[in-house]
Every structure is written in C-alpha cells, then in structure tokens.
Amino acid sequence: MVHETVAATHAVVTLDVGLPGIVWGWIITMNMWAKSIGTGVIFMLFYLLKKYPHEAAAYRFKAVLVSVIAIHVFLFFTVIDLHQMFRFWHIFFHPHFTSAITVGAWMATLFVGLLLVLLYASFIKKDNVFFDKVLAWTVVLAIPVTLYTAALMAQSTAREMWQMPTEAAQMIFAATLSGSAVMILMGKTLSYEAKRDLGIILAFSALGAFILYMSELVFGPMKAEEVAAVLEFIKGNGEYATMFWMGQIVAFVAPFILVVLAILNRSTSILNLASISALIGLWISKHVWLVIPQLLNMS
Template sequence: MTVCPEDAIIAGDMENPETEISGTISGQEVQARKPEKGTEPNLFYVEGDESSITPESTDRGEHYMWSDAPNQVETRGAAREDFDLERAAQSLAESDVSLSNSDRSMIEPKADGGERPGRKEGCGCDSCDCDEGSDRVASDGGARSGTSADVGSSRTERAYELLQTEAKRVYDVAENHRTSWGWEVYSYTWTKSISAGVFLLPVLLMLTGLIEPSLDLIGASATVSAAFLGLTGVLLILDLDRPGRFHWVLLRPNWKSWLVRGAYIITAYGGYLGLVVVGWLLGVDAVVHPTSLVAGGALAAATAVYTAFLFSQSKGRDLWQSPAMPLHMFVQAVVAGAAATALMGLIGIGTFVGPSRLLLAAGLVVHLALIGSEILTPHQTEDAEEAAARIVRGEFSTAFWIGGIALGIAVPLILIAISGTGPVVAAAGIAALAGLFAFEYCWITAPQTISLA
C-alpha cells in the first residue's frame, strides 16, 4: 500500500517481518507516544524526540507554517495560556528520550549572544555524570544556582536548547479532536446514574428490612428506572458516528470493549425492568422475592459502574485512570437514586422520604470525598494534573465550583439539615441532580481538552 511517495510515512503489516515497516522499526531508533500506557502502539516515529511528539513541549503561537492558528486551540476561544518553556524543558529532561547530538561542540551560542556549555566531547549517553546535578536554566538563557557551574551541559540545558531553537509548532489538530465525547456522553452517564440508583436504593432498603417489601413501590421504581434507561439508550445511539448501525454493537461484539459489555449489561437490565413492570401490573408477588431483588440489584449496580471501566480503556486520558472511579460511579448512582426517590415522595410515595434524606446526605459526603481524592490531590502525570487544574481553576472552574460543589453538594446538605419534610428533601434532590450533571460535564470534558497529538 502506497501512502506517501517519498516514504515520509510508511504503512504496512508490522506482524510480517518481510514488510518495509517491520524492517524500519527493527533497524532504526523509533519512539512511540506514551509507551508506558501499554496500548500496543501502531504509530512509531523514526528518531523522534519529545519536542516533536508531545503537544505540551512546543509553544502555541499565533501562526502556523501556512496559516493563522485558530483561536480555539485548547481554550475554546479564551486567551491562550503562556507557554512555560522551563517546565517543558524539565519534563523533556526527565524523560527517557535521547537528547545527545554528536555534532554539537563543547561551547554553543545562546539566544542572547552569550555562550552555553555543550555536551561533553564524545558523550552520547543519557545517564552518565554529565546529566547529574544539573543546573536549571532561566528564561533569559542564564543558569540558575546548581551544584557546580563547571558541570558539562545537562539534560535540562540540552532540552532547553532543543525547545528554544529547534522545536516549532507548524500545525495543530487539537481543535478538531477536542471533544470526541460530547454532551451525549455526560448526559447519558447522568441519566444512567438515575436509572440505576432509583431502582437500586428501594431494592437495598427492602433487602435490609428498612422498608417492607412492596409490589407497588418496586413497580413504580422500575417504571421510573426504565424511562431513564430508555433515555440513556437514545443518548448512546446518538453518540455513535453511524447511529443506524447501533445494533452491530450487539450483533458483532468485540468482547474486549467495555462499550460492548456495557451494552449487554444495559440490555439485560432493561429486560429485567420490563419483566418487573409487567409483573407489577399483573400483581405477581414473585417480583419482590429476595432472589428477584438480588438479581435486579446486581444488574442496577453493574449498570452504574461499568462506565468506569469504559473510561479507563481510554488510556490517553490520564485523569480517567483513577482506581476510585468504579466506587465513584456507584456513589453517584446512590446520590441520583436518593434524589429521584425523594422526588417520588411528591407524588404520594412518602415511604421513600426518610430513607432518601439519609442516603442522599451520606452519598453527597462520600461524593465530595471522592472528588477530593480524584481532582484536588496531586497526580502522577502532567496530563492528569493539567486536566484537574482546568477543572479547579481553569475553563471549567465555574461549572465545577458553582454547579458541582455549591449547588450540587453544599445546598442539598444545608436543605437536608434544615428540614426532613417531603418538599424540602425533594428540593435537595433537585439541587443534587443539577450538581451531579455539572460534575459529569467537567469530569468528562476537561480531560479531552488535553492535546494528544
């Protein structure tokens, strides 16, 4: 297959040792993007370096090689963030990328006309003493205090030179790939939480003996759950590039994908809810038998948490790799379910008001603690740290603090503390649902604003 007449791009079967691409990969130094993710990359850069494949390593200027840069690169039209050259150089220096260049002399010119030490003569390694105890380089090209002014050119200095003089962004596709998962996804995670929680909570209350098993209660909960599950399915189909082929997910499944597994979980849950509603209408008491309730509770819990594993398969989005996400998805379902059952109290199902109040308060406290652990604590990678920063103090800070925290957590807790009456608990539930939607928007959208290419 010919994809580039000049062979700047080579495509082929990497499993076949006779192909040109296999020979290129085995015979030359190549680098892959984020190999630590273990994603079996299928794109390799010959003699690549960090400044050419990591988006954060180059400045986002006003102009590209052939055009003006779009004003929505990474910031949706807001002012561009200043490029932190020192931070980029330090990140590059700490990577395992080779920064050696045998053609450079001991002393090299700096941008300000002075001289900067080069790498040691004949040194092509990345881990010898010339890389130890390095000086940090200031933005004016001068050296900050280090262990010794006589130490040869450090990795940080070499990285600084590469980024300052050799790496220049000439094209950017970030604005075209910013939100692969848009409003349909954070809306569907919200409706799915309601669907799972509004059925799961009555089941748990009945199984634990906190409320008496009731065919009418379980039937009403199943009806509300089925309605939100149907809306979830519509949103899932809308999110597909080819909605008309949505049935292929079930008929041509890729069992390694949690999208497929989730589709089967939702289908099974929907079928169960349908049976419960029919049984309720026919007065079949077996619907509230403990075995039936356990099966329904398991399907509801699986529906609530499977999305966490779907997000974790998106290895390029570091903030979604939190090990606490399955628990957080379950807690969000508890919050959504408590809010929904509290609202059901307004239509005469007063049995839910007291338990909903307690479960909503407990769920919100745990939800806040998990937000703190996933967003407000230090992260292991720069991409995760940057995504969290954009939520807490960047583009998404208003939705996060006002919507997700103030309206979604503080207001409901205050209302619950003030009164336990049906209308007040229902108002707390409405605020909690609105805040949960705001949080889902921030959590799902912010990591996608980090450039991958």
C-alpha cells in the first residue's frame, strides 16, 4: 500500500541522519552458530546413547568436550559483542528477568555447569550411570538454551521479520542440523546405521529450515509491509540476495540431496560432505537473516 503511495506522492527524504548501520553483525552470527553446535551435540549424544548405547559409549567424553568448547565460543562472542564487555557481570547482579538476554545468560551459565559435571563424570569419575542421569537434565536445559535467542529476536519489536514461533523452530532445526553434522564428522567409530540415523536427522532439519525460510520469503510480505521491505534485500538484485541463496543451497538444499545420495550409496564420505556443507551454510543463512532487518530505517 505504501509503495503505491510513494509512487503517487514522490515523497523523498531530503534531510535526515544516516542509517545506523549493522549493530548486531557477524559476532552475533558466531554466537548463534556456536550455540547451535553446543546444544545440538548434546541432543545427538542423548539420541545415540538411547538407540546405540554400546557404540555411542565412547563418545560421552568427546561429545561433551565439543559442546563445552562450542558453548564457550558462544559465550566469548556474546561477551565481546557488548560495547561495555567488562560490565557483563551486571546481568547477574542487576538482573532484569523480563529480558530474554538475562534469562538466556542465567540458563547458559547453568548449562555450562552441567556440562562441566558431565566432563567430570566421564573423564575423572568414569561413572556412566551418573553421567546418563545428568545428561537427561542437560538435554532438558539445552532446549531453552537453544530457544532463548529466538525469544530475544521476538522481543526485538522493531524487527518485524523475526517472529515467534518461526524463530523458535529455526533455532531447534539449527541445533539438530549442526549437532548431527558434528556427530557425523566426529563419529569415526560409529556404525553406518548410526551415521545414517544422524544423516536422516540432518536431512529433515535442513528440509524443515528450508521450508520455513521459503514460507517467510513467499508469505511474509503478505502480512506486513515492513517484512516486505526487508525481504527486498534478498530478492532480485537485493544487496544480500546472492548471500541468502548461497546460504540456502549450502546449508539446506545440498546437504539434503547429499544425505539422500549417501543413503542410496551407503556412503559415509558423502555424509561427511553433507555435514561440512551444512555447518558452513548454516553460518551464512543465519548471518543474512540477522543482518537484513537492520538495513531498514525505523524512522
């Protein structure tokens, strides 16, 4: 409606301040990407221990170690993105619990605590029963830790394109996609059947995420003019169109096809390729989705 109005009025901004630019950039992309891996690996470890307990037993320590590293990468990028990073402790001493940032920080801290307990149980205590009990609670907590960024994006009222529950679904798909990809790459001693299961999880996560992105692309503009304006950046000759489609293909389309080919050929090499593609593409697609709403002037 507004587009037609502009054509009629020839309204042009002739004096104003410049656009504020990208405030949440690649550092936040790294944050989301690393968190997806950190929680996704835990989901996959839990699944493998239930379905393939004997062969997955060797991955208790390794998977938790990867999760700890990924979560610390996530925390590192979270802190360095703060313009006053040395005040990050304010979140714990002056908490405001209506904020998804606060809730997320507290939950992520608790999550790290449980991961450290898992490391202790697997590496020092070597107590699998204790490990599995703690792992169940860690999986439960990994769900809101995965989702809190979606809540934060939903609280970003200015960015109409980041909607709940779509973002929540995208976060879960990102976790299962990256978690299965990392486990495939890490699981040298896993059987073909276990890897095939991980591949199927990867393929369906990719398919789900792709469907959501395409749905937003096609139907989003029908609901809100702000969404339509934002999506112009990834349509046609839009500034981020190439990057968006590169992300979609590398993260979702190629891995899905590669997993199908891998299953048809019983090939773990192709599964590895699908995993690498998914991990690289996920970063790109997350980045585009993070940046484009910030290109729109709010006033």
